[in-house]
Amino acid sequence: MSTATSPLKFSTSIAAMTLLSSLVVGGIGSAAAQSMPDGENGRYALSPVADGVIRLDTRTGAVSTCSNTGAGWACYSVPDERAALDAEIGRLQADNERAKTELEKLKADLAARDPVVTGKIEEALPKTDSLKKADPKLAEGERRIEIPLPSDRDVDRVMSFLEQAWRRLVEMANRMQKDVSGKI
Structure with missing residues (x-):
């Protein structure tokens, strides 16, 4: 019983067979120059994969992936x-x-080097608290920051400004409401 194959698979298999035959023919011509180890059919061992073949160089151990591009077969070495x-x-x-x-x-x-300390120190080192603040100096204690409070006149000016701003905001909102309600 035979199964139908797609033209792409058929052309890929033809290209693979062409590659194999060229490797075999090229291997026969160079067989006189290079002796093949016993038990090997050739220098390269090919294994099919989904998008081409994997080629193993049996002499060097280098592995390459070969695939059929539009221009022909191309092999790229796999990083070791x-x-x-x-x-x-x-x-x-x-x-x-x-x-x-x-x-x-x-x-x-x-x-x-000569040792810096020759013997045991009899006196204990003074303990200091690094988080404790030092006592303020007399000159620092006399400094003061004074912030003048606003006068009644200044407070009145601020209040009148805020009242005017509020009135304008309310008037603007009323105008917007009238414009929107008039157009609906």
Whole structure:
């Protein structure tokens, strides 16, 4: 029993077969120059995936994803996380070695110094409360800030200003209400 395939799947499989055949033919031509290890059919092992194939180079271990673009097949190497991790581990180990060397230098410098305190101090250090405020000085105690209170005349002026502002606000609200009610 046969199943129908879409033209896209058919053209993808034809392109994959063309790629495989070109790799096989190219591999035969270069077989004389490079000897293949025992048990291998060729240099590359291909595995199909949803959007193309994954190519494994059996000699170097490099992995690439190959897909059919509009212009033809293109392969892109997959980043090797192991190499990045190994490089980071190497960098951290080198940093550790530098830090150990510097720590040993600092310890040697510290040991070479003369001790500042040779014996136990008999007197206790005075206790101070850092949160407690110091006693005010006499000159600071004499300073005063005086704020003059407004006179009755100033209070009357402010009250009249507020009354006028309130009246204007009420008049404006009444005018708006008349305009709105007249147009409805």
